[in-house]
Amino acid sequence: MNWSRSKSTHRRIVPSLPVAGQLVPRPLVAGLLSAGLLSAGLLATGCGVQPAESESVVAEASGPDPLQYPRWETVGPGENLDYNQRLSLVQRGHEVYSKYCIGCHGEYGDGHGPASQRLLTRPRDFTSGIYKFRSTDAGSLPLEEDLDRTIKRGLARVSMPAFRLMPEGERLAVIEYIKSFYADWEEEKGRRRIVPVPHPPEDLMQPARVDRGRMVYLQMGCWKCHGVDGRGEGATQTEYIDAWGDPQAAFDFTRGSLKGGNSPQDIYRTFHTGLRSIMPSFGGETLAAVSGDGFIGAEDYLSTAEVAELTPLLAEFPAEAATIFNDMSEGERSQLAERNSWDLVAYILSLRDRSTTAEAVLGPVAAVQTGADGPNEEHRIDG
Numbered sequence: 001m002n003w004s005r006s007k008s009t010h011r012r013i014v015p016s017l018p019v020a021g022q023l024v025p026r027p028l029v030a031g032l033l034s035a036g037l038l039s040a041g042l043l044a045t046g047c048g049v050q051p052a053e054s055e056s057v058v059a060e061a062s063g064p065d066p067l068q069y070p071r072w073e074t075v076g077p078g079e080n081l082d083y084n085q086r087l088s089l090v091q092r093g094h095e096v097y098s099k100y101c102i103g104c105h106g107e108y109g110d111g112h113g114p115a116s117q118r119l120l121t122r123p124r125d126f127t128s129g130i131y132k133f134r135s136t137d138a139g140s141l142p143l144e145e146d147l148d149r150t151i152k153r154g155l156a157r158v159s160m161p162a163f164r165l166m167p168e169g170e171r172l173a174v175i176e177y178i179k180s181f182y183a184d185w186e187e188e189k190g191r192r193r194i195v196p197v198p199h200p201p202e203d204l205m206q207p208a209r210v211d212r213g214r215m216v217y218l219q220m221g222c223w224k225c226h227g228v229d230g231r232g233e234g235a236t237q238t239e240y241i242d243a244w245g246d247p248q249a250a251f252d253f254t255r256g257s258l259k260g261g262n263s264p265q266d267i268y269r270t271f272h273t274g275l276r277s278i279m280p281s282f283g284g285e286t287l288a289a290v291s292g293d294g295f296i297g298a299e300d301y302l303s304t305a306e307v308a309e310l311t312p313l314l315a316e317f318p319a320e321a322a323t324i325f326n327d328m329s330e331g332e333r334s335q336l337a338e339r340n341s342w343d344l345v346a347y348i349l350s351l352r353d354r355s356t357t358a359e360a361v362l363g364p365v366a367a368v369q370t371g372a373d374g375p376n377e378e379h380r381i382d383g
C-alpha cells in the first residue's frame with residue numbers, strides 16, 4: 001500500500017486528529033492516561049501483555065469502523081480511497097497510541113506523558129522529528145521499518161517496552177500516527193539515505209581483529225566519551241545534554257544490552273548512523289583514518305606501558321593519515337574503512353561480559369534481541 005500523500009493532503013489529516021480525541025469523553029481520557037500508566041508498568045517487565053483494564057475503557061482498538069467517526073462524513077466527493085485508508089489508519093493509530101503509548105509519550109507526542117516525570121531517560125518527543133534508532137544517515141528521518149523494529153523489540157536499559165504481541169496492523173497504524181506528530185515528515189522522507197550494513201566477516205572474533213579494534217577505538221576518539229576502558233574511565237566528559245535538553249551518559253560497553261540491538265550488524269549500524277543526539281555517526285570513509293601518526297600523543301590518555309604495548313600494532317595500519325586520503329584509491333580506502341569497522345565491532349563485543357558476547361555472536365537469543373534486559377525502570381542515567 002502506498003500512503004505517501006502530497007503535503008497538502010497530509011496537513012489536512014493532522015488537524016483532524018483532535019476530533020478522534022473528542023470522541024472520548026474527558027473522564028475517559030483521564031482513565032486512558034492511568035491505563036497508559038498501568039500498561040507502562042506492566043509492559044516495562046518486557047512481557048508485552050495487554051492490560052485487561054484498558055479493554056473496558058477503549059471501545060475497540062482493532063478494525064477501523066468508519067461509522068465510529070462522525071468526521072468521516074466530511075471526506076468530500078473526489079477524495080480518493082487512498083486518502084480514506086490513510087485517515088482510517090491514522091485514526092486507528094490514535095486508538096492504539098491512546099492505549100499503549102500516551103502514558104509516556106504524551107497526548108501531544110512531545111514525550112511529556114504523566115509517567116515521563118519519573119523516568120530518567122525521557123520518552124521520545126515525536127514532534128522534534130529527531131530519532132536515534134535509524135538505518136539512515138545522521139541527518140535523516142528513520143525508515144518505517146526502524147520504528148517497527150523499536151516498537152517490537154523495545155529499548156534496553158530504558159523504560160521503552162517491547163510490544164511483541166501487538167498485531168502487525170496495530171503497529172502499522174501507530175507508526176502512521178506517531179509520524180503525524182511531525183508535520184514535515186512527508187516532505188523530508190524523500191531525503192532519507194540508507195546506510196548499508198554488510199554481512200559480518202566469518203572471522204569476526206579473531207584476537208587479531210579485537211586487538212586492531214582497540215586501536216581503531218582509541219584513534220576514533222570513542223574513548224573521549226566511553227572511556228579508555230569502555231566503562232567511562234578517563235573519559236573527557238561524562239554527561240551530555242541530548243537534543244531534547246536532557247542528561248544522557250555514554251554507554252558502558254561492559255554491561256547491559258544495547259538499545260539499538262546486540263548483534264554485530266546492529267553495532268555496526270549504530271556507530272555508522274550515530275544516535276543523532278550525542279553519539280556521533282562515523283560514516284563513510286571516516287573509519288579509514290587510523291594510522292601510525294594518528295597515535296602520536298597517545299601518552300596523554302594512555303599509560304606509557306600501554307602505549308608501548310600497542311605500538312607494534314601500528315604496523316597493520318598506514319604510517320601516515322595523509323597517504324590514506326591522498327594516495328589510496330577509493331576502493332582501497334573503503335576496504336580499509338570496512339576492515340576497521342568490523343575490528344571495532346569485534347572490540348566492542350569483546351568488552352561485553354561473556355554470556356552477552358556469546359549471544360551477540362552466536363545469533364538471536366530472544367531475551368537479548370528484544371531489549372528485555374532485566375527491569376526496564378531506570379536507576380541511573382545511563383539511558
Ligand code: HEC
Nearest residue numbers: 040100101104121122123124131132133147150158159160
Ligand atoms: C513506559 C514508557 C513508555 C511507553 C509506554 C512507550 N514508550 Fe516509546 N520510548 C520511551 C522512552 C523512554 C524512549 C526513549 C529512549 C531513548 O531515548 O533512549 C522511547 C522511545 C521510543 C521510540 C524511539 C524513537 C527513536 O529515537 O528512534 C519509538 C519509535 C517509540 N518510543 C514508540 C513508542 C510507541 C509506538 C509506544 C506505544 C505503542 C511507546 N513508545 C510506548 C518510553 C515509553
Ligand code: HEC
Nearest residue numbers: 220221222225249250251258259260261270271278279383
Ligand atoms: C561525543 C560523545 C561520544 C563519542 C565520541 C562516541 N560516543 Fe558512543 N555513545 C555516546 C552516548 C551519549 C551514548 C548513549 C546514547 C543513548 O543511550 O541514547 C553512546 C552509545 C553508544 C553505543 C550503544 C548504543 C546502543 O545501542 O545502546 C555504541 C555501540 C557506541 N556508542 C559506540 C561508539 C563508538 C564505536 C564510538 C567511536 C567510533 C563512539 N561510540 C563514540 C557518546 C559518544
